[in-house]
Amino acid sequence: GIQVEQSPPDLILQEGANSTLRCNFSDSVNNLQWFHQNPWGQLINLFYIPSGTKQNGRLSATTVATERYSLLYISSSQTTDSGVYFCAVCSFSGGYNKLIFGAGTRLAVHP
Amino acid sequence: EAGVTQFPSHSVIEKGQTVTLRCDPISGHDNLYWYRRVMGKEIKFLLHFVKESKQDESGMPNNRFLAERTGGTYSTLKVQPAELEDSGVYFCASSQESLTSGSEQFFGPGTRLTVL
Structure with a gap:
């Protein structure tokens, strides 16, 4: 099945710093989503981005589907x-109709 | 518009007991999915409903798990x-x-299950 790899696994930042999180996937996809799991365990939708670039405030994401990766940019990071x-991701080539998750990047932003 | 809601938010039970988790999808969404994250590992798919029909239950771990969508x-x-x-x-x-x-798929807040 499709493999989803995220890097780095852990990231520590000072407030105000910028960061880039990466997601590599092993097969063509027709759906790619980024989520933030907050300290209360809730999964918050950040971006639905199977291709192209989107921005939402301090966050932006880019997916290059032909090269099988996506990037999430966080600018001026805050403790929140x-x-x-x-x-x-969802891979239609395998007949899937479910999201396959990466292992995640754990981010800690310190004041 | 209300999002996906789940109940309870947290359940603590003893080994051998029964627990029932509930999910209310976004109104008008025919597709409903269950996932779980255990032991800090990846979030894994359990099953998928289209309306009341199970489309894919390949992720259900064993027959101790039963999902319904009457x-x-x-x-x-x-x-x-x-x-x-x-x-x-x-x-x-x-x-x-x-x-x-x-x-796009929208997630509920999750139910944290603790089995003692």
Whole structure:
């Protein structure tokens, strides 16, 4: 089945710093989503981005489907950005109709 | 518009007991999914409903897990009898169309299950 790899696994930042999280996937996809799991365990939708670039405030994401990767950019990080960031994909080539998640990037932003 | 809701938010039970988790999808979403994250590992798919029909239950770990979606609205996930390794966070999600049609999936807040 499709493999989803996220890097780095852990990231520690000072407040105000910028960061880039990466998601590599092993097969063509028709759905890619980024989520933030906050300290309360809730999964918050960040981006639905099977291709192209999107921006939402301090966050932006780019997916290059032909090269099988996606990037999540966090600018001017804040302590509230702490948590785990997940990338998840759906691969139609395998007949899947479910999201396959990466292991996540655990982000800690310190004041 | 209300998002996906789940009940309870947290459940603590003893090994061998039964627990039933409930999910209410976003109104009008025919596609409903269950996932879980155990032991801090990856979030894994359990099953997928389209209306009241199970489309894919390949992720269900064993026959101690039973999911239903009577009437095609809310869904329940019953664990009977619960084992220690069932502890984790159970997420429900819904989408208007199927994922293979390019529809976005929205997640509920999860139910944290602790089996003692």
